[in-house]
Amino acid sequence: MNTLIATDLDRTMIYSKAALKAAPTNAPLRVVELTKEKPVSHMTVAAAELLHELALRTPLIPTTTRTIAQFKRIHMPGEPWRYAITSNGGNILVDGSPDEEWRAGVDAATRAAGASLDEVAAELRSRISDTWADKFRIADDMFCYLVVRLDRLPADFLPQWGLWCSENGWAASQQGRKIYAMPATICKSFAVAEVRRRLVDEGVLESGAKVLAAGDGALDAEMLVAADAGIRPRHGELEALDWQHPTVRVTDASGVAAGEEIVRWFVEHSATS
Template identity: 35%
Template sequence: MIFASDLDRTLIYSKKAMGEAFGSTEVIPVELYQGEHISFMSPETARLLIELSKTALFVPVTTRTIEQYERIFYIRETFKPKYAVTSNGGNVLIDGVPDPHWQRHVAEALTRSENAEKVIEAFDRISSPDWVKSYRHSDSLFYSIILERENMPLDVVEDFRKELADMRWNLSVQGRKMYLVPDGVSKGDGLLHVKALAGASRIAASGDSLLDESLLKAADYAIVPRHGEIYAAYMEAGLYTFTDRDGMGAAEDLIAKIADWFALPAEEEASESPKMR
């Protein structure tokens, strides 16, 4: 059994994202950056995840680069994940080391999308210092762009999203960041590679952004926090199962529900585990 989960705004939260209910309570620091703790987990989330990890293989799945993922010391030291999917699926780590077989697979898949230089040239035609602060080509796989979110022209960005689709690239906006990601870099594909490596039969997954949809679709059971891009896009469509709470409380809800699903007899899982309703 595998529990595959996105990290930021799914299991771990910045001070701004954790929610009012946790603003004045004790939380566990999980990430250290430039001498400061910048991401946190609730004690109940940690307890539930430790319990779940006794019976299921916990696989962190993140858009973060390898370097950014390694800053999350709590997950590395507490859970010592055998496998992790980073760089939005561009890298699969085995005991912390990138799998060269997967890197070759991704390199071949990238040839089917438009060249990265042409994509950023197209983005430069719509960008402005009014709303774009900086960008970088993360792990030489996708673009990570820092935004002034309140100044972002929504209609221009939506038109650009359609232009990107013709290039076989995707666009996702999460908080103050925009990601431009080629089709060949997919969390779901990375997870399925881990499933094969581990010889696992069942997957439960969670995530909050549109970049997590491939992850959710690769799972047998999926649950989404009551916040973020997927919730905003589908909250009235009845397609996904959402947690009862938003913010840091969503992490507690989703692990509890996934533990309940893993505990079901196999014949009951089929009726209880639609990824989308």
């Protein structure tokens, strides 16, 4: 095989009820995630069918900032996955189980690069107020994030928090109501490169195989740039930043229709490559 596909999930491949309301569609939908037996995330039926066909012939790697537990709630066409990337690249799952050697290397790099998770969490807690921060979470003992009320979020919080993070070996990013603090050493592109190397060693991919990628957030930007070609939806954090790159296409559609457009783009470009 001569193509590897790495794709972000939330607001790239799958869409919550809030995301559906932001860009309504009349297309038939398929539920791909349930929480307490209630639908949480969706794809168009056409996208789900195309993704199933694509995953049969092309290595496809779900690549998400979700924790392992959050990722395992998703049941997307193409599973079970030989490889999946969670925790923004901090974990590589092999047949559903975290690769301990990869995780150990990530933890060692984080310790060497700057502040510890405990230090970052303590600093972040000292800067927030329950008048605008609804939740504070530690994710997979790797990074932390807030869920905030956007209408009450102080305008200077993210710039100031981002500056502190950058001075201490971390990075800050906002995706919708979530504000992340992520070690600079954890990146989706590093994990994608490792999975590609393993698939070449296993004989699944040709040595010159190309990487196609998709994502909507700032945490996806490096993965998009590192890929041979990429695509991002016309919504999300990168759209708000008007982020552009010569090898990254922007969809015509927004919302869940953009997710379907991305799958069609993968099908076209994996066939031609």
